[in-house]
Amino acid sequence: MWPFICQFIEKLFRETIEPAVRGANNHLSTFSFTKIDIGNQPLRINGVKVYTENVDKRQIILDLQISFVGNCEIDLEIKRYFCRAGVKSIQIHGTMRVILEPLIGDMPLIGALSLFFLRKPLLEINWTGLTNLLDVPGLNGLSDTIILDIISNYLVLPNRITVPLVSEVQIAQLRFPIPKGVLRIHFIEAQDLEGKDTYLKGIVKGKSDPYGIIRLGNQIFQSKVIKENLNPKWNEVYEALVYEHPGQELEIELFDEDPDKDDFLGSLIIDLIEVEKERLLDEWFTLDEVSKGKLHLKLEWLTLMPTAENLDKVLTSIRADKDQANDGLSSALLILYLDSARNLPVSHILMGTLLS
Numbered sequence: 001m002w003p004f005i006c007q008f009i010e011k012l013f014r015e016t017i018e019p020a021v022r023g024a025n026n027h028l029s030t031f032s033f034t035k036i037d038i039g040n041q042p043l044r045i046n047g048v049k050v051y052t053e054n055v056d057k058r059q060i061i062l063d064l065q066i067s068f069v070g071n072c073e074i075d076l077e078i079k080r081y082f083c084r085a086g087v088k089s090i091q092i093h094g095t096m097r098v099i100l101e102p103l104i105g106d107m108p109l110i111g112a113l114s115l116f117f118l119r120k121p122l123l124e125i126n127w128t129g130l131t132n133l134l135d136v137p138g139l140n141g142l143s144d145t146i147i148l149d150i151i152s153n154y155l156v157l158p159n160r161i162t163v164p165l166v167s168e169v170q171i172a173q174l175r176f177p178i179p180k181g182v183l184r185i186h187f188i189e190a191q192d193l194e195g196k197d198t199y200l201k202g203i204v205k206g207k208s209d210p211y212g213i214i215r216l217g218n219q220i221f222q223s224k225v226i227k228e229n230l231n232p233k234w235n236e237v238y239e240a241l242v243y244e245h246p247g248q249e250l251e252i253e254l255f256d257e258d259p260d261k262d263d264f265l266g267s268l269i270i271d272l273i274e275v276e277k278e279r280l281l282d283e284w285f286t287l288d289e290v291s292k293g294k295l296h297l298k299l300e301w302l303t304l305m306p307t308a309e310n311l312d313k314v315l316t317s318i319r320a321d322k323d324q325a326n327d328g329l330s331s332a333l334l335i336l337y338l339d340s341a342r343n344l345p346v347s348h349i350l351m352g353t354l355l356s
Contacts, residue, residue, distance in 0.1 A: 059101035094121025186298035
């Protein structure tokens, strides 16, 4: 089966990724893959979880613990700048969700399948010619770490790969589903954090300059830094769209800001099923991976409603809390699906002359 998966991956690279890269930047308009060989080391599935609750009867949801250590060979070039680079090995580890929907009464019984990672996977790439690639205009501000983050986020919810198995399926609805809800995150305060800034060569313990990073899928928020405080108060509010709540988690990490490398102050993972069930959680959470420290959060689950019957009530509620969010609290969600365009004007530059 692995050779056929490799064929699909090669098709994905050439028909989806290559055009996307070309369109991302004018300097990349001549980007192309010259060789794609995924290798003979197949992807390993170390565990499978099947969901039976909170699942539509016309779908099957699977979470796969995957591990891929590939001896691949992928070559690329940017002809405009005579640049060649490549990849000679890839490692990727994480939880991939597979959704089989809609279930139908005819063979192959499944209308389509969707693939994505619930959270950022562990990704390592062994490059060849990376310095050549980073010399290209438009890419010279990037680094190996930034490129890995961009690739990882492309694989994470709400981004997804949807493969139709029958011609009648409504692929747009599967590729761009309506969110299940909105998570409003009140990032309030912390207590008794570790003091990472030391004096007199570590003899005297000092303070920390704490800040938080909040992740939900590929949605990332960063709080302000509170200087020299082990009991910081942020009182900030963030809003994140939730597309898959069975199995999706809110991830929070606290750090001490330093000139060289920020120190770790603790982490927290919260299952969104609990938030949806309670609708409102206002608690102190003990930080993990550290000896001490607590974080005060208020989490609200907001359900999307198809009509505006309760809009006045919502507006009244958020006016009372309007000072809590930097950009104001949301009262509604606008969903715009851009289907296609026709008869657009054509313009391009050929030998220094603008043609249209």
